[in-house]
Amino acid sequence: MEKNGNNRKLRVCVATCNRADYSKLAPIMFGIKTEPEFFELDVVVLGSHLIDDYGNTYRMIEQDDFDINTRLHTIVRGEDEAAMVESVGLALVKLPDVLNRLKPDIMIVHGDRFDALALATSAALMNIRILHIEGGEVSGTIDDSIRHAITKLAHYHVCCTRSAEQHLISMCEDHDRILLAGCPSYDKLLSAKNKDYMSIIRMWLGDDVKCKDYIVALQHPVTTDIKHSIKMFELTLDALISFNKRTLVLFPNIDAGSKEMVRVMRKKGIEHHPNFRAVKHVPFDQFIQLVAHAGCMIGNSSCGVREVGAFGTPVINLGTRQIGRETGENVLHVRDADTQDKILQALHLQFGKQYPCSKIYGDGNAVPRILKFLKSIDLQEPLQKKFCFPPVKESISQDIDHILETLSALAVDLGGTNLRVAIVSMKGEIVKKYTQFNPKTYEERINLILQMCVEAATEAVKLNCRILGVGIGGGIIHQHELIHGSSFCAAELGHLVVSLDGPDCSCGSHGCIEAYASGMALQREAKKLHDEDLLLVEGMSVPKDEAVGALHLIQAAKLGNAKAQSILRTAGTALGLGVVNILHTMNPSLVILSGVLASHYIHIVKDVIRQQALSSVQDVDVVVSDLADPALLGAASMVLDYTTRRIH
DSSP states (O other): OOSSOOSSOEEEEEEEOSHHHHHHHHHHHHHHHTOTTTEEEEEEEEGGGGOGGGTOTHHHHHHTTOOEEEEEOOOOSSOSHHHHHHHHHHHHHHHHHHHHHHOOSEEEEETTOHHHHHHHHHHHHTTOEEEEESTTOOOSSHHHHHHHHHHHHOSEEEESSHHHHHHHHHTTOOGGGEEEOOOTHHHHHTTTTTSOOHHHHHHHHOTTOOTTSEEEEEOOOOTTSHHHHHHHHHHHHHHHHHHTOEEEEEOOOSSTTHHHHHHHHHHTTGGGOTTEEEESOOOHHHHHHHHHTOSEEEESOHHHHTGGGGGTOOEEEESSTTTTSOOOTTEEEESOOOOHHHHHHHHHHHTTOOOOOOOTTOOSOHHHHHHHHHHTOOTTSOSSOOOOOOOOOOOOOOOHHHHHSEEEEEEEEEOSSEEEEEEEETTSOEEEEEEEEOOSSHHHHHHHHHHHHHHHHHHHHHTTEEEEEEEOSOOOEETTEEOOOTTSOTTOGGGOBOOTTOOBOTTSOBSBHHHHHSHHHHHHHHHHHHHTTOSOOTTOOOOTTSOOOHHHHHHHHHTTOHHHHHHHHHHHHHHHHHHHHHHHHHOOSEEEEOSTTHHHHHHHHHHHHHHHSOGGGTTOEEEEOOOSSHHHHHHHHHHHHHHHHHHO
């Protein structure tokens, strides 16, 4: 035995409900049967397999030389929604006795049919492990809900495509219990096309039919919109009659609405029409040959979008029943098949084409992978399945310290003269503020900011403030919310470039707004003037122990220093050009300038907007913030908005 921790054979129950699921389960059953030293196989047959109107398809299981351990008549006739529910209930009543008698180690359930839901429910409640085939796929009807419900009940999963595997992982299923094997039916499909097929074609469609000169039609009711699906079937038959090609029409499955679809067939005389052959069932081996060599397949069967792609046969997929399926390029969707002409046009477009063969659903080696997976199942492991939920933020229980603490942020303001750090509460109150002179070098500046933040965070604990983060930067507000950007760096407005040959910026670039208009930029220009004895004018002085800064430049400009006025005008123009760029990009309704320099820039900025901006954005309001510490409050809001928006 392989690594399954068992000292006996694995007892596997395969339950099959209809001709479609048997085509997927049969290859697995053959594989199990070839390894009797590892497995014991029990076969349970139920559903439409045992109904004469649907071909008594249990006989093909017997013809494949499988012993049927149990036959369960579970279908309540009526072919409507109530009959489907009653059939599930009947299966739930009958299955416990069977499972108690067979006592399987694992039950293999396929797909998304209502019968399969009854099987999975019974096995789960009776503590029998479930292996689900074809979970994680998306079609487009109630089948999706049933398929995903079975996934939640199943302990192990065999999926056919990479997307289905990802869907299962997204549904919190354990990745270690998911096998990406491909579709078992492809093991037979990919080795079938070269067999003698003309005798099969003649047997089902007549001696005068040629390869690629006939159509296979298979259409089922859509249980969530029965009335529309019956109308669509009627239009399909009308289009096929008009198209005038030999057509093999298979009866629909047993879903609600199938009885009405059969009535439509008989009303139009399809069973007696010379161009049509209407059949209840075709053995899968022969069906493969028929679709492989057809000129086209039409309908809404999953076979059309899955298996037929292996042969490159053109397919017309009608309606929404398979709209979510992965398909090859051979499939033409007619989502709103609401007119005969639309379906007829699709037939003209598709019939007789040959597309590249697709292996989306398998490479022909699914069964060996599935058998190996079965052998690895350890029956000693706990039966209770575990879900792999993504990590979530821990809930905070009621605690007096938490109730009394103040949600806060650290705000950092990098001024030209001073560095400031503040603890800012959720209400916008500055709890405590720290100020230090701005060092000359970048390294000293960063080290001082870190030191001030550590000091503030330490003090916050004593003040019962819970720091949610640290904020630095400008802000753009859209629909009452701050825009943060993919890496939380949105609104670096100071680094908009307004000149290709402008002064160097601290960011490493040159020509940024900050290189012209920031406090540090004005401090740099003031120092240059002062070193050249061009700053001071009558009525002003700078003490020897006081560093020259932006405020001295502003004072000199007010007192008539032409060079200081020119520097401020250039700085304001650079800021104005940056604002114009923002107006053209974001088209805001309001621009707020903040900080000690804002009042000196606002008139220049407005002038630049009038001269440079498009007329469509010139009506924007430009104002100076009247907040006491707008830079600190704005920086704090970056943190408080983002974190609390996601906590509460």
